[in-house]
Amino acid sequence: MSGKTINHFMFLKLNDPFWSSPAEQRTALFPALAADLQSAGACTNFYQVSPVSTQADFLIWNAAPVESEKDEANFFERLARAVNARRQWLQPAANLWGYTRPSVYSRAPSAQEIDPFAAQRQTYLVLYPFVKTIQWYLMGKDTRQGMMNEHIRIGHQYPEIKQLLLYSFGVQDQEFVVVYEMENLYRFSELVNELRGSDVREYTERDTPVYTGIWHAPETMASIFGAEG
Structure with a gap:
């Protein structure tokens, strides 16, 4: 993969107030959250976690290029603003993140390497x-x-x-x-x-x-x- 990127996986639980809200408010959450994240410049994908696991209800994968020293700070600020605006419904459960870099053990690019910015995701x-x-x-x-x-x-x-x-x-x-x-x-x-x-x-x-x-x-x-x- 050419260029350095940051990839962040945010695991979220839906609070009791979410489940007691009207259906139209619940259904509006995900498209609005996706729009805020994408407008902030992140490549965003959503994944259902429950009932596969009780660790979280869903996770959000956000990826962005890192080209200057302030890019990470701006990236995390945008994520925080999008999620914090909905914290009455969302409870962070875990976060995993890291950087891409060339492999130490494989010199040639691999056809099996994930492209975080691909238009289509696997299931x-x-x-x-x-x-x-x-x-x-x-x-x-x-x-x-x-x-x-x-x-x-x-x-x-x-x-x-x-x-x-x-x-x-x-x-x-x-x-x-x-x-x-x-x-x-x-x-x-x-x-x-x-x-x-x-x-x-x-x-x-x-x-x-x-x-x-x-x-x-x-x-x-x-x-x-x-x-x-």
């Missing part, structure tokens, strides 16, 4: 924070490269599954945010199961919690969460 999104052990960083680069080659080879056996690796060193508790997109969630589960047997797995300190979302247009989100029961 399923899975992401999680990731931390490696101290021992991993103390090994030589050639040793690490050898183990990563196995990891990459397994991933290539599932070409329909796309990945985005975000770097969070020093700005969040994790080192990376690992993001996947796919149309077949079962195939993704098979991929993860196979990766568990790779040598590099020994050097994983943490890769939870796992978040799974289902992409919807804002109008569909409105019908899911805003319709009369």
